[in-house]
Amino acid sequence: MSGGLEVQRHASGEALPEWVARLDRTAFGAAWKAPAAHEALWLLPGLAFARWACIPAAGEAELLRIAVDPAHRGGGLGRRLLEACQEALAAEGMTDLHLEVRASNQGAIQLYRACGWEPCGRRGGYYPDGEDAVLFRRTHS
Ligand SMILES: CC(C)(COP(=O)(O)OP(=O)(O)OC[C@H]1O[C@@H](n2cnc3c(N)ncnc32)[C@H](O)[C@@H]1OP(=O)(O)O)[C@@H](O)C(=O)NCCC(=O)NCCS
Numbered sequence: 001m002s003g004g005l006e007v008q009r010h011a012s013g014e015a016l017p018e019w020v021a022r023l024d025r026t027a028f029g030a031a032w033k034a035p036a037a038h039e040a041l042w043l044l045p046g047l048a049f050a051r052w053a054c055i056p057a058a059g060e061a062e063l064l065r066i067a068v069d070p071a072h073r074g075g076g077l078g079r080r081l082l083e084a085c086q087e088a089l090a091a092e093g094m095t096d097l098h099l100e101v102r103a104s105n106q107g108a109i110q111l112y113r114a115c116g117w118e119p120c121g122r123r124g125g126y127y128p129d130g131e132d133a134v135l136f137r138r139t140h141s
Pocket residue numbers: 027064065066067068069072073074075076077078079080101105106107108110111112114
């Protein structure tokens with residue numbers, strides 16, 4: 001199903017495609033604005049997006065949001081997208097990667113583990129509803 005799909009980088013300054021805002025609302029309840037100058041967005045067009053905050057001078061990037069269309073989850077798209085982002089970021093010198101995730105989000109946690117991320121901390125009551133955040137880090141390229 002996903003054989004010929006190509007991960008694309010969304011050009012900064014371009015309007016956010018409507019399907020990204022739609023998927024953002026579906027997955028997280030609200031859509032963010034167009035990426036800021038220090039952010040990067042990768043897409044599997046119509047199917048998935050991953051949004052990052054980048055600090056190239058420090059070799060660091062933080063995964064802000066990743067989402068796959070609900071009808072296409074569990075088929076390897078999240079992994080394909082995340083691995084493509086990791087490769088592209090490493091090519092730009094960003095190999096110190098960070099993220100935080102809800103402790104209950106086992107699907108995302110499995111994806112991160114599958115892509116070489118390791119838990120490195122916890123923030124109690126981090127989310128507005130009181131749920132803890134688990135911190136993950138990935139340091140190799
Ligand atoms: C998290 C998310 C991006 C995963 O995308 P996906 O395309 O379904 O994931 P994949 O099919 O690529 O699976 C990647 C790995 O995670 C595992 N996995 C994925 N979803 C899982 C689930 N719900 N439960 C257990 N394991 C799961 C897969 O088995 C796979 O492991 P493997 O490669 O070792 O077999 C997707 O479920 C999603 O969009 N969730 C809603 C948004 C969200 O919570 N984002 C994360 C917080 S920003």
